[in-house]
Amino acid sequence: MAEFKKADSMLEWFDQRLGVVKFAKVMMTEYWIPKNINFLWAMGVLLTVMFAILLISGIFLLMYYKPDINMAFDSVNYTIMQEVGYGWLFRHIHAVGASVIFLIIYIHMFTGIYYGSYKRGREMIWISGMILFMLFSAEGFSGYMLPWGQMSYWAAYVITEIFGGIPLIGGDLVVWIRGNFYVADSTLTRFFMLHVLLIPLAIIGAIVLHFYALRFPHVNNEEGEFFDFDAEAEKYQEGKHKESKVIPFWPVFLSKDIFVLGVFLVFFFYLVFFHYGFAMDPVNFDKADNLKTPAHIYPEWYFLWSYEVLRGWFFEIAGVSGKSLGLMAFGFANAIFLVLPWLDRSPMVKPANQRPYFKYWFWLLIADLMVLTLFGKLPPTGANAWVGFGASSAFLILFIALPFITAAEAKKVKGQ
Amino acid sequence: MMDESRRGFVGKAFGAVAAVGGIASLIAMKKTWDPLPSVMSAGFTTVDVSGLEANKLEIVVWRGKPIFVLKYSDDMKPTDGRSVKIGDSYFSVMIGLCTHLGCIPGYEGDTKLFKCACHGGEYSADGKNTFGPPPRPLDVPPFKLDGVTLVLGEEGPEYKAMMAKA
Amino acid sequence: MKEFKILAVLVVLVGVLYYGIEPYAHSVMHPEVAPANFNFDDLKNVDTSIKGNGANGKVLVEANCIACHAIEKVGHLQLMPNADAAAAYGVTPPDLSHAGRIYDKNFLANFIFDPVSALHLEHKYPVGGAKTFPMPAYNWMSQQDIMDIVVYLQSIAPKVLDDKVGHAITFKAACGRCHSMKYGTLEATTPADALKTYMGVTPPDLSQHIKSRGEHYLHSFINNPQVLIKGTAMPRVGLTEKAQEEVIAYMEEIGDSKKEERETVGLWVMGYMVVFALLAYLWKRQIWKKVH
Numbered sequence: 061m062a063e064f065k066k067a068d069s070m071l072e073w074f075d076q077r078l079g080v081v082k083f084a085k086v087m088m089t090e091y092w093i094p095k096n097i098n099f100l101w102a103m104g105v106l107l108t109v110m111f112a113i114l115l116i117s118g119i120f121l122l123m124y125y126k127p128d129i130n131m132a133f134d135s136v137n138y139t140i141m142q143e144v145g146y147g148w149l150f151r152h153i154h155a156v157g158a159s160v161i162f163l164i165i166y167i168h169m170f171t172g173i174y175y176g177s178y179k180r181g182r183e184m185i186w187i188s189g190m191i192l193f194m195l196f197s198a199e200g201f202s203g204y205m206l207p208w209g210q211m212s213y214w215a216a217y218v219i220t221e222i223f224g225g226i227p228l229i230g231g232d233l234v235v236w237i238r239g240n241f242y243v244a245d246s247t248l249t250r251f252f253m254l255h256v257l258l259i260p261l262a263i264i265g266a267i268v269l270h271f272y273a274l275r276f277p278h279v280n281n282e283e284g285e286f287f288d289f290d291a292e293a294e295k296y297q298e299g300k301h302k303e304s305k306v307i308p309f310w311p312v313f314l315s316k317d318i319f320v321l322g323v324f325l326v327f328f329f330y331l332v333f334f335h336y337g338f339a340m341d342p343v344n345f346d347k348a349d350n351l352k353t354p355a356h357i358y359p360e361w362y363f364l365w366s367y368e369v370l371r372g373w374f375f376e377i378a379g380v381s382g383k384s385l386g387l388m389a390f391g392f393a394n395a396i397f398l399v400l401p402w403l404d405r406s407p408m409v410k411p412a413n414q415r416p417y418f419k420y421w422f423w424l425l426i427a428d429l430m431v432l433t434l435f436g437k438l439p440p441t442g443a444n445a446w447v448g449f450g451a452s453s454a455f456l457i458l459f460i461a462l463p464f465i466t467a468a469e470a471k472k473v474k475g476q
Numbered sequence: 477m478m479d480e481s482r483r484g485f486v487g488k489a490f491g492a493v494a495a496v497g498g499i500a501s502l503i504a505m506k507k508t509w510d511p512l513p514s515v516m517s518a519g520f521t522t523v524d525v526s527g528l529e530a531n532k533l534e535i536v537v538w539r540g541k542p543i544f545v546l547k548y549s550d551d552m553k554p555t556d557g558r559s560v561k562i563g564d565s566y567f568s569v570m571i572g573l574c575t576h577l578g579c580i581p582g583y584e585g586d587t588k589l590f591k592c593a594c595h596g597g598e599y600s601a602d603g604k605n606t607f608g609p610p611p612r613p614l615d616v617p618p619f620k621l622d623g624v625t626l627v628l629g630e631e632g633p634e635y636k637a638m639m640a641k642a
Numbered sequence: 643m644k645e646f647k648i649l650a651v652l653v654v655l656v657g658v659l660y661y662g663i664e665p666y667a668h669s670v671m672h673p674e675v676a677p678a679n680f681n682f683d684d685l686k687n688v689d690t691s692i693k694g695n696g697a698n699g700k701v702l703v704e705a706n707c708i709a710c711h712a713i714e715k716v717g718h719l720q721l722m723p724n725a726d727a728a729a730a731y732g733v734t735p736p737d738l739s740h741a742g743r744i745y746d747k748n749f750l751a752n753f754i755f756d757p758v759s760a761l762h763l764e765h766k767y768p769v770g771g772a773k774t775f776p777m778p779a780y781n782w783m784s785q786q787d788i789m790d791i792v793v794y795l796q797s798i799a800p801k802v803l804d805d806k807v808g809h810a811i812t813f814k815a816a817c818g819r820c821h822s823m824k825y826g827t828l829e830a831t832t833p834a835d836a837l838k839t840y841m842g843v844t845p846p847d848l849s850q851h852i853k854s855r856g857e858h859y860l861h862s863f864i865n866n867p868q869v870l871i872k873g874t875a876m877p878r879v880g881l882t883e884k885a886q887e888e889v890i891a892y893m894e895e896i897g898d899s900k901k902e903e904r905e906t907v908g909l910w911v912m913g914y915m916v917v918f919a920l921l922a923y924l925w926k927r928q929i930w931k932k933v934h
């Protein structure tokens with residue numbers, strides 16, 4: 061080992077041992093972000109902060125929560141909500157945060173789609189992001205079971221039942237997942253383990269991968285412009301701050317993000333304290349009862365679109381039951397976003413509105429997802445069932461058509 | 477110098493052993509998630525049907541599931557392969573979970589229909605799906621007859637005969 | 643400017659989604675019902691404009707009511723333990739101390755005349771049916787006598803304070819024979835197994851009903867359960883508007899005990915975040931001035 065000279069300052073002492081100066085440069089002051097961005101580029105930082113808020117509030121809930129079907133409901137609704145000092149606050153933050161984080165995830169995700177930030181070198185950013193989306197979905201679903209209310213129970217029942225539609229192994233698989241013939245104590249404890257340990261660990265790993273994946277292709281910008289980051293960074297370091305197309309992550313990029321975060325948190329805390337019903341469903345304040353279904357069963361709002369894709373198929377087609385068709389559509393819907401970079405066959409990296417064909421596709425997709433989400437909550441009777449079928453089919457058609465639309469676009473753009 | 481092929485062999489052998497260990501661990505983990513023996517063998521439910529009222533739904537619990545036992549009134553016709561004759565009367569014996577997504581339908585005595593509140597599915601008194609999203613009739617739990625007592629969870633000759641016809 | 647346009651698009655999309663998923667979907671799933679009626683106008687058997695005579699009422703009550711009902715306020719103690727009373731009548735008969743205060747006058751008079759129609763329980767106790775309601779109809783009594791009883795009961799009813807203790811007394815008198823309130827350590831006076839037999843179902847514990855049902859629903863439901871759940875075993879209990887408000891207040895004090903703290907802390911936290919956002923904006927401007 062090389063001899064260390066005596067450090068003159070605390071910073072130097074740490075720098076000798078951990079290389080903190082270099083680390084801070086790589087991570088903060090010389091991590092370059094394009095300047096040409098808008099507030100949608102702040103969603104990543106918002107999500108990181110939201111995840112931290114969920115993690116911290118979750119730790120406090122963990123101290124009093126009891127993962128046992130006889131104790132879970134009262135441990136949440138009496139002990140935590142009414143006895144523990146500020147227990148209600150952590151529960152409200154956790155419940156509302158879990159719901160709102162999906163709003164930000166969707167904004168983040170569709171920002172990526174709109175600006176074409178998933179292709180030409182950015183595929184791994186997109187894939188790691190979609191893995192995070194799936195992990196967060198699993199985290200949300202497993203967490204929703206823990207208060208052991210009626211909606212916890214029946215949403216868990218209905219969603220685990222979906223796996224029963226898989227050919228051959230379906231029935232056994234459902235029993236295996238639940239650890240019982242129905243959603244029971246074994247189900248609660250294993251979902252508790254998933255929610256507080258396994259999935260959060262995986263999420264942290266995936267976040268690291270997601271951040272790392274940004275390093276090589278760099279962050280996209282508002283015009284989809286490709287430029288030489290090293291040259292622009294050099295300009296910035298020479299002091300030509302105004303000419304350079306890049307800004308350092310700290311303090312310039314983060315100063316904007318922190319402002320956006322501040323505005324967002326005003327809205328978030330309004331929901332936490334005064335308007336939390338959308339995330340803490342009234343039905344869930346009735347204790348789970350396996351012999352009494354609530355009049356209406358619906359998943360949390362962020363699952364509604366894929367739930368409606370599943371429900372849209374309610375009749376038999378060519379000998380295949382509605383349930384099987386729904387399951388296939390559901391599987392398709394949940395996997396298809398992962399391969400988006402290869403479905404888009406146009407090399408154009410531009411905001412959707414500057415792309416001749418893709419813009420129609422993008423806004424049609426948004427409209428369809430809105431319809432799916434809205435009708436996913438309504439009772440699927442009468443005309444609603446057919447709207448669901450139409451919107452579910454439209455979703456499939458949009459994704460099947462995407463390679464052809466973008467290939468045509470590539471041709472048109474080339475011809476110009 | 478290390479012999480290249482030997483290193484190859486040791487490497488492969490090491491890889492194979494690691495793979496065996498990995499697979500064995502996975503099997504052990506899968507087993508850990510299996511339902512416990514006490515759950516699998518969790519009792520049999522017996523129902524004495526002699527005291528039931530006609531056209532009034534009796535619900536008993538078997539393995540955490542509601543089981544519908546419905547005694548037919550005189551104007552209700554038995555269905556081959558779905559109705560069970562116990563003593564002098566016919567009964568429907570079914571798992572009371574909608575075959576669509578597992579809600580518990582309610583029974584309307586006036587219309588003699590089971591109606592599911594969740595997604596609007598309907599079944600006739602013998603459990604056949606007559607309307608809405610349910611893909612198949614209500615399931616019949618394995619049962620055995622012991623005089624006027626119904627034993628749920630065991631496959632008796634009447635159950636096997638029913639399954640053969642259905 | 644462009645950023646405001648983007649924000650506007652976001653707000654519209656999120657607003658439409660929110661409206662559809664929350665207020666709209668819930669209005670479809672839970673249609674509005676007829677507003678609560680605290681005059682119980684549908685009950686017309688007794689003319690409540692007749693002026694009652696409390697002294698005669700006292701005589702009538704002592705002759706007709708105290709064989710089954712306790713009235714602890716005036717010294718008629720409960721005749722047997724709750725379990726025995728439940729076994730004898732199906733459900734523990736109410737103590738009448740608070741009856742004159744918590745029940746609406748019109749409801750109370752008509753209840754004495756014919757309990758089943760006042761309670762809206764004709765579906766459970768049809769005329770000539772197998773089951774009969776534990777309390778007989780006093781439809782043979784003169785309207786004057788019935789009003790005398792009502793006036794007497796009103797005269798003896800003690801006032802309660804408008805606080806948690808007072809609300810608890812009203813809750814116990816109005817709901818406590820069938821419903822427990824676990825989080826308030828109140829147990830239904832009728833034993834659970836007797837209740838199941840009497841009602842057909844076990845009446846729910848009400849600890850969290852302020853959250854699961856909400857004030858709006860409870861307001862209509864307590865006033866007339868049948869309009870929300872047709873065929874429910876829950877009777878119409880005939881509370882005055884004030885008594886019903888006290889019951890709901892108690893449910894909130896037990897089921898949502900941190901409401902006040904939540905709303906106070908909420909304002910502070912939001913205020914703090916506004917300051918945070920303003921400072922963040924100034925800081926951002928300062929930094930970005932150098933790069934634009």
